[in-house]
Amino acid sequence: MKKTKLTLKDVAEQLGVSTATISNAFNRPDQLSKAKREEILAQCKKIGYSGPNKAAQILRKGTSNIVALVLADSISYMVSDPVASTFIKGVSSTLQENGKHLLLYAGDSDSILDVVDFVDGFICYGQPRNSNLVTELAVSPKPVVTVDFDIEDKPSINIDNEEAAYRVASHALNEGDNVAIFGLRLIDSPSTCRIYDSPLIDVDHSIAHRRLDGYLRAAEEKNITVSNERIWHLPESDRHFARQAAKEVLTSSPRPNVVLCMSDIIALELLHLALDMGIKVPEELKITGFDGIEEAERARPSLTTVCQSSAGKGIEASKALLNMVSTKSTLPFELRIGETV
Amino acid sequence: MKKTKLTLKDVAEQLGVSTATISNAFNRPDQLSKAKREEILAQCKKIGYSGPNKAAQILRKGTSNIVALVLADSISYMVSDPVASTFIKGVSSTLQENGKHLLLYAGDSDSILDVVDFVDGFICYGQPRNSNLVTELAVSPKPVVTVDFDIEDKPSINIDNEEAAYRVASHALNEGDNVAIFGLRLIDSPSTCRIYDSPLIDVDHSIAHRRLDGYLRAAEEKNITVSNERIWHLPESDRHFARQAAKEVLTSSPRPNVVLCMSDIIALELLHLALDMGIKVPEELKITGFDGIEEAERARPSLTTVCQSSAGKGIEASKALLNMVSTKSTLPFELRIGETV
DNA sequence: AACGTTTAAGTTAATGATATAGTCAAAGGG
DNA sequence: CCCTTTGACTATATCATTAACTTAAACGTT
Numbered sequence: 001m002k003k004t005k006l007t008l009k010d011v012a013e014q015l016g017v018s019t020a021t022i023s024n025a026f027n028r029p030d031q032l033s034k035a036k037r038e039e040i041l042a043q044c045k046k047i048g049y050s051g052p053n054k055a056a057q058i059l060r061k062g063t064s065n066i067v068a069l070v071l072a073d074s075i076s077y078m079v080s081d082p083v084a085s086t087f088i089k090g091v092s093s094t095l096q097e098n099g100k101h102l103l104l105y106a107g108d109s110d111s112i113l114d115v116v117d118f119v120d121g122f123i124c125y126g127q128p129r130n131s132n133l134v135t136e137l138a139v140s141p142k143p144v145v146t147v148d149f150d151i152e153d154k155p156s157i158n159i160d161n162e163e164a165a166y167r168v169a170s171h172a173l174n175e176g177d178n179v180a181i182f183g184l185r186l187i188d189s190p191s192t193c194r195i196y197d198s199p200l201i202d203v204d205h206s207i208a209h210r211r212l213d214g215y216l217r218a219a220e221e222k223n224i225t226v227s228n229e230r231i232w233h234l235p236e237s238d239r240h241f242a243r244q245a246a247k248e249v250l251t252s253s254p255r256p257n258v259v260l261c262m263s264d265i266i267a268l269e270l271l272h273l274a275l276d277m278g279i280k281v282p283e284e285l286k287i288t289g290f291d292g293i294e295e296a297e298r299a300r301p302s303l304t305t306v307c308q309s310s311a312g313k314g315i316e317a318s319k320a321l322l323n324m325v326s327t328k329s330t331l332p333f334e335l336r337i338g339e340t341v
Numbered sequence: 342m343k344k345t346k347l348t349l350k351d352v353a354e355q356l357g358v359s360t361a362t363i364s365n366a367f368n369r370p371d372q373l374s375k376a377k378r379e380e381i382l383a384q385c386k387k388i389g390y391s392g393p394n395k396a397a398q399i400l401r402k403g404t405s406n407i408v409a410l411v412l413a414d415s416i417s418y419m420v421s422d423p424v425a426s427t428f429i430k431g432v433s434s435t436l437q438e439n440g441k442h443l444l445l446y447a448g449d450s451d452s453i454l455d456v457v458d459f460v461d462g463f464i465c466y467g468q469p470r471n472s473n474l475v476t477e478l479a480v481s482p483k484p485v486v487t488v489d490f491d492i493e494d495k496p497s498i499n500i501d502n503e504e505a506a507y508r509v510a511s512h513a514l515n516e517g518d519n520v521a522i523f524g525l526r527l528i529d530s531p532s533t534c535r536i537y538d539s540p541l542i543d544v545d546h547s548i549a550h551r552r553l554d555g556y557l558r559a560a561e562e563k564n565i566t567v568s569n570e571r572i573w574h575l576p577e578s579d580r581h582f583a584r585q586a587a588k589e590v591l592t593s594s595p596r597p598n599v600v601l602c603m604s605d606i607i608a609l610e611l612l613h614l615a616l617d618m619g620i621k622v623p624e625e626l627k628i629t630g631f632d633g634i635e636e637a638e639r640a641r642p643s644l645t646t647v648c649q650s651s652a653g654k655g656i657e658a659s660k661a662l663l664n665m666v667s668t669k670s671t672l673p674f675e676l677r678i679g680e681t682v
Numbered sequence: 683a684a685c686g687t688t689t690a691a692g693t694t695a696a697t698g699a700t701a702t703a704g705t706c707a708a709a710g711g712g
Numbered sequence: 713c714c715c716t717t718t719g720a721c722t723a724t725a726t727c728a729t730t731a732a733c734t735t736a737a738a739c740g741t742t
Contacts, residue, residue: 005482007697007698008698008700009698009699017721017722018721018722018723019698019699019700019722019723020701020722020723020724021720021721021722023699023700023701024700024721027700031720032719032721033719033721052698052699052700053697054455054456054457054458055399055403055405055458055697055698055699056400056698056699056700056727057698057699057700058396058399058459059396059397059400059697059698059728060698060699060700060701060726060727061699062727064459065455066444074434075434075437075443076430076433076434079420079429079430080426080430082421085420085421085426086421088416089416089417089421092415092416092417092445093417096416101444101445101456102444102445103407103442103443103444103445104433104442104443104444105442106433109437113391113392114395114406115442117394117395117397117728118395118396118399348727348728348729349728349730350728358691358692359691359693360730361692361693361729361730361731362690362692364729364730365730368729369730372690372691373690373691374689374690374691377691393729394729396727396728396729397697397727397728397729398728398730400697400698400728401697401729401730401731402697402729402730683742684741684742685740685742686739686740686741687738687739687741688737689736689737689738689739690735690738691734691735691736692733692734692735692736693732693734694731694732694733694734695731695732695733696730696731696732697728697729697730697731698727699726699727700727701724701725701726701727702723702724702725702726703724704721704722704724705720705721705722706720706721707718707719708718708719708720709717709719710716710718711715711717712713712714712715712716
């Protein structure tokens with residue numbers, strides 16, 4: 001870049017003008033004559049000065065063009081999960097179009113304090129496990145946009161999870177009445193288990209609970225009761241957790257003929273295990289997913305699920321942050337009828 | 342965080358000590374008495390001062406704990422590619438362990454100038470399409486570690502691509518002699534095509550060309566000639582590009598009985614298309630991949646490929662950057678014999 | 683009490699830029 | 713000819729902190 005680091009001051013001295021003029025040449029063209037500006041820029045190029053130091057700009061201007069993406073789970077997990085990574089795509093492309101940089105911030109950190117001073121804002125994807133983070137975001141002096149969960153008074157991007165879950169469940173429950181549910185993060189446990197009487201976490205805000213509400217409303221409407229022994233908790237939308245739950249549910253007796261899954265990943269794992277065990281889908285077992293990932297469409301039989309645009313969420317969240325619109329926005333979803341019901 | 346933004350100065354005035362003392366209380370415990378330090382910290386907590394402003398620290402200290410990960414392709418692409426995203430995992434977990442933040446930087450930007458002033462260093466994954474970026478990285482005042490390509494005098498993390506390609510090709514060419522190659526980024530074209538007489542790009546540095554060298558060495562050793570009409574160029578390791586190349590190669594005449602692929606993703610797409618067309622693998626067609634992704638192992642028939650640890654690369658690259666070791670390091674690879682040869 | 687040595691705390695001057703208020707000359711209007 | 717306006721640029725304060733220095737007190741020794 002530069003051998004001996006040049007500063008605005010050095011340049012100003014060399015060119016015999018004030019530092020303000022150099023600064024203006026780079027940032028506020030209207031503050032000096034065109035001729036002078038071009039002369040200055042040409043000279044800067046010649047002596048190898050590539051423009052004002054960004055670190056100093058951040059301090060002085062109070063903005064950095066850096067947006068922190070706070071991920072509910074670890075970065076590792078989010079990058080490989082198809083839904084989350086599609087979301088990240090949407091965010092990154094939108095930010096890039098607007099000249100912003102993307103800082104990935106793991107949700108398992110316990111504080112935003114070490115970045116809040118210099119980032120321009122936060123996009124928070126999913127509810128962080130660490131509630132301290134939520135508290136901090138709630139009072140952050142920098143703009144915050146949440147996705148798939150809410151913080152009071154902050155703009156958020158969501159679909160109507162309750163309604164979506166209700167719709168897909170209603171469809172499935174036309175064909176079966178013995179129901180199990182594969183839920184995500186319903187209770188506070190690091191491993192797969194049935195919820196029994198464990199207290200549900202954070203009932204109001206989490207999308208998982210909105211979906212559960214939707215499922216149960218559909219069941220109730222059809223006079224089907226779902227006991228807590230029939231509701232599984234999975235700590236993450238992960239193939240391995242799903243496999244264990246799938247084993248349990250498929251060997252339980254009486255075996256359910258409908259399983260409502262809160263993500264496509266876990267629905268597909270159940271589907272595969274069922275087929276391996278020789279269980280006919282959808283004849284003996286109906287399965288619904290959630291998300292609408294590509295793999296769900298390619299599967300045979302294809303998965304009945306709720307499609308939502310993860311990339312769209314990323315784009316909307318970014319736009320919301322950049323324009324600082326302060327409204328909650330609810331994106332559309334779509335029921336995709338596949339062959340598993 | 343704080344209603345009216347408190348500064349070191351405000352706090353110092355309130356507590357009746359100098360700003361330096363407050364600063365020392367936070368950063369250099371040895372510079373003041375234990376009692377005073379604890380009193381100061383307690384007071385700060387009480388009045389809601391959460392520590393020195395990071396933006397000011399970045400300017401003053403010249404370090405930010407932010408590491409930029411420069412991705413050869415767009416962020417969007419890298420996040421969904423299993424090899425690249427595994428690499429990102431390795432990087433992010435290592436950085437996090439060391440208290441560093443991760444800034445994703447798209448390789449299709451044309452300059453690192455807007456971050457070079459404040460990041461602590463760069464990890465560059467794959468050769469950026471934009472050669473200006475490479476030039477800038479080469480003279481960057483901040484440390485740079487490259488992965489899967491080289492910049493003179495900068496530490497780099499690689500496997501021996503030539504040897505790995507040679508090994509997998511040798512294995513495959515024991516069983517077949519009519520060879521086609523699916524290469525990545527061999528020439529400067531945005532779409533899938535055979536290379537014919539197009540000039541190869543950047544022969545010395547790119548891993549694709551090292552691999553091509555290895556393939557050709559193995560062929561030569563067995564007196565098999567591979568004409569340029571039998572070498573496909575794919576602009577990216579992407580299923581759709583692969584599909585097109587696969588169609589071309591499987592309908593070409595005479596049809597090759599060995600296809601050497603520079604990534605598992607494209608090898609798997611070829612495999613699936615071949616099976617769909619009723620071509621027997623490996624009897625009529627042998628396929629080799631590169632990378633060793635999980636899906637390659639799960640496929641039926643399972644893919645013969647070269648395993649390299651993408652996560653390991655990420656970890657090594659991060660460590661190299663953090664310790665600023667300035668040596669090139671070559672990681673091991675492993676031939677995984679599958680059922681496709 | 684004079685002396686050298688720690689230790690603790692305060693002062694000052696960077697760090698690299700930008701916004702604001704201000705200077706100064708030329709131009710224009712009456 | 714005086715007064716205001718405009719354009720082009722400059723001086724200075726500010727941003728929040730830290731490194732390097734300085735000062736002051738404390739302490740044991742002779």
